[in-house]
Amino acid sequence: xxxxxxxxxxxxxxxxxxxxxxxxxxxxxxxxxxxxxxxxxxxxxxxxxxxxxxxxxxxxxxxxxxxxxxxxxxxxxxxxxxxxxxxxxxxxxxxxxxxxxxxxxxxxxxxxxxxxxxxxxxxxxxxxxxxxxxxxxxxxxxxxxxxxxxxxxxxxxxxxxxxxxxxxxxxxxxxxxxxxxxxxxxxxxxxxxxxxxxxxxxxxxxxxxxxxxxxxxxxxxxxxxxxxxxxxxxxxxxxxxxxxxxxxxxxxxxxxxxxxxxxxxxxxxxxxxxxxxxxxxxxxxxxxxxxxxxxxxxxxxxxxxxxxxxxxxxxxxxxxxxxxxxxxxxxxxxxxxxxxxxxxxxxxxxxxxxxxxxxxxxxxxxxxxxxxxxxxxxxxxxxxxxxxxxxxxxxxxxxxxxxxxxxxxxxxxxxxxxxxxxxxxxxxxxxxxxxxxxxxxxxxxxxxxxxxxxxxxxxxxxxxxxxxxxxxxxxxxxxxxxxxxxxxxxxxxxxxxxxxxxxxxxxxxxxxxxxxxxxxxxxxxxxxxxxxxxxxxxxxxxxxxxxxxxxxxxxxxxxxxxxxxxxxx
DNA sequence: ATAGGGTTAG
Numbered sequence: 001x002x003x004x005x006x007x008x009x010x011x012x013x014x015x016x017x018x019x020x021x022x023x024x025x026x027x028x029x030x031x032x033x034x035x036x037x038x039x040x041x042x043x044x045x046x047x048x049x050x051x052x053x054x055x056x057x058x059x060x061x062x063x064x065x066x067x068x069x070x071x072x073x074x075x076x077x078x079x080x081x082x083x084x085x086x087x088x089x090x091x092x093x094x095x096x097x098x099x100x101x102x103x104x105x106x107x108x109x110x111x112x113x114x115x116x117x118x119x120x121x122x123x124x125x126x127x128x129x130x131x132x133x134x135x136x137x138x139x140x141x142x143x144x145x146x147x148x149x150x151x152x153x154x155x156x157x158x159x160x161x162x163x164x165x166x167x168x169x170x171x172x173x174x175x176x177x178x179x180x181x182x183x184x185x186x187x188x189x190x191x192x193x194x195x196x197x198x199x200x201x202x203x204x205x206x207x208x209x210x211x212x213x214x215x216x217x218x219x220x221x222x223x224x225x226x227x228x229x230x231x232x233x234x235x236x237x238x239x240x241x242x243x244x245x246x247x248x249x250x251x252x253x254x255x256x257x258x259x260x261x262x263x264x265x266x267x268x269x270x271x272x273x274x275x276x277x278x279x280x281x282x283x284x285x286x287x288x289x290x291x292x293x294x295x296x297x298x299x300x301x302x303x304x305x306x307x308x309x310x311x312x313x314x315x316x317x318x319x320x321x322x323x324x325x326x327x328x329x330x331x332x333x334x335x336x337x338x339x340x341x342x343x344x345x346x347x348x349x350x351x352x353x354x355x356x357x358x359x360x361x362x363x364x365x366x367x368x369x370x371x372x373x374x375x376x377x378x379x380x381x382x383x384x385x386x387x388x389x390x391x392x393x394x395x396x397x398x399x400x401x402x403x404x405x406x407x408x409x410x411x412x413x414x415x416x417x418x419x420x421x422x423x424x425x426x427x428x429x430x431x432x433x434x435x436x437x438x439x440x441x442x443x444x445x446x447x448x449x450x451x452x453x454x455x456x457x458x459x460x461x462x463x464x465x466x467x468x469x470x471x472x473x474x475x476x477x478x479x480x481x482x483x484x485x486x487x488x489x490x491x492x493x494x495x496x497x498x499x500x501x502x503x504x505x506x507x508x509x510x511x512x513x514x515x516x517x518x519x520x521x522x523x524x525x526x527x528x529x530x531x532x533x534x535x536x537x538x539x540x541x542x543x544x545x546x547x548x549x550x551x552x553x554x555x556x557x558x559x560x561x562x563x564x565x566x567x568x569x
Numbered sequence: 570a571t572a573g574g575g576t577t578a579g
Contacts, residue, residue, distance in 0.1 A: 090570095094570075122570070125570065125571075126570075129570085129571075156571080157570060157571045158571085159571090160571040160572075161570090161571055163571090164571070164572075191571085192572080193571050193572045194571080194572085195572090196571095196572045196573070197571080197572060199572095199573095200572075200573075226572095226573095227573080228572055228573045229572085229573080230573090231573045231574075232572080232573050232574095233573095234573090235573070235574065262573095263574085264573060264574050264575095265573095265574090267574055267575075268573090268574060271574080271575085299575085300574060300575045303575070303577075304574090304575080306577095307577060310577090334577085335575075335576075335577050336577085337577090338577040338578075339577050340577095341577090341578095342577070342578065345578095368577090368578095369578080370576085370577050370578045371577085371578085372578085373577095373578035373579065374577080374578055374579095375578095376578085376579085377578070377579065380579095403578090403579095404579080405578050405579045406578085406579080407579085408578095408579040409578075409579045410579090411579085412579065438579095440579055441579080443579095444579070
């Protein structure tokens with residue numbers, strides 16, 4: 001017999017057949033005969049296989065900290081007669097999932113199914129969550145189909161989890177479709193978590209307005225938004241530099257809804273203000289935070305401040321923040337010091353950066369790849385390429401793996417000192433490590449080749465990339481137009497500039513400026529001036545740099561009348 | 570049980 005809700009479910013699953021793959025693949029790594037199990041003998045020699053009553057078992061499954069323990073416990077559990085309660089199995093599954101051994105957790109779940117241990121909605125939800133956390137949401141849907149055949153009815157937890165999975169995989173269209181379907185087919189009533197998940201997805205794709213609309217809608221539908229929901233939107237607005245809207249929403253939350261902000265609300269707002277260098281307001285917010293007895297700045301608050309000061313070159317202020325946090329008993333972590341190291345590096349204070357780096361161990365902190373990358377960048381910018389290379393090799397020696405940023409930084413450094421051959425070798429090494437260059441790597445290489453006058457290589461690399469996303473990156477064109485001009489290939493630069501229109505790419509101020517600069521370099525002042533005038537009409541008015549470039553062009557040609565004109569307008 | 574910040578680096 002099919003209940004009303006289960007028949008709805010059936011049609012839901014049919015409708016979503018595109019979500020569903022044939023079966024759930026359990027990867028080999030989920031096998032228990034993996035390196036994880038190597039310490040099995042120690043457990044064998046202990047009394048773990050002896051039946052030792054319910055008490056020790058009960059206390060053990062609650063604190064499973066190792067995967068081996070979990071598997072051994074599971075073996076014991078399925079052999080017991082009568083079987084331990086489903087709750088215990090679920091707690092074990094949950095423990096394994098919490099340890100982030102998702103495929104192992106799925107493996108156990110599958111074992112439960114095949115050995116006839118009853119499974120509940122709760123077990124299914126854990127298993128589905130594992131799929132989603134492994135970015136295999138499709139498998140989650142497949143699992144839902146399997147469970148449906150076992151008469152398990154998905155609930156709001158199931159759907160919230162699947163919705164989150166889709167959003168984590170950037171499948172926003174499908175997420176929206178699922179969300180609408182939940183409501184339309186009354187598969188479950190979305191709760192505050194479901195709404196927040198959908199709102200997060202909308203924000204992630206820049207749809208802040210729609211997200212706010214959904215926030216209003218949930219309220220109308222009788223689901224009161226809480227601090228988390230408001231924080232989700234406030235943070236997104238701050239990230240998109242819409243700080244006024246963020247404050248508006250925050251005020252609404254406090255004064256109209258009576259919901260108090262928490263430290264996360266403050267951190268989002270402070271971060272947003274820092275990004276806009278609105279320091280007065282930052283300190284106002286900090287003061288407000290101090291006055292609120294419920295809230296005090298936490299590690300993240302301080303890290304935001306340290307990082308913001310460092311990025312602005314205000315390293316002394318950053319150091320002062322660290323002193324204050326220490327005074328207050330907030331312990332700086334590696335993120336704190338990474339920002340400070342980066343601050344020193346950006347100012348070329350490599351001795352300071354290095355000595356801070358060397359002192360990390362005594363602070364009980366372990367440098368990570370980010371730490372090294374800052375140092376690499378610092379040494380490269382100071383043209384201390386040998387030091388940089390030394391650090392680069394140290395990454396591997398310390399058991400870390402250089403990432404795409406490490407390689408890109410080194411490439412930039414090598415190009416800067418004209419060591420193109422070594423750059424090429426490093427690039428090949430990077431590829432052999434399975435690292436895929438991203439748009440930033442690509443820009444660095446193109447820029448490096450241009451600056452080293454390797455015109456042919458630049459163009460062949462550009463054509464090699466073909467119709468990829470990188471070919472639609474305006475910054476790439478800026479580099480190429482500038483590079484070609486400087487290599488004396490103004491015709492190519494011009495062609496590229498023309499080509500933008502064909503591509504449907506919008507030139508920005510920098511594009512125009514490099515083109516103006518290129519034309520001035522060849523003494524083509526009329527054409528440069530024409531382009532300069534065109535900028536305003538194209539909705540992209542020239543900035544100080546463009547102005548200077550043109551001015552210098554006139555000065556070089558001793559066109560003093562034009563200089564006068566330019567200075568007057 | 571399912572949700573919000575941080576993530577610092579090219």
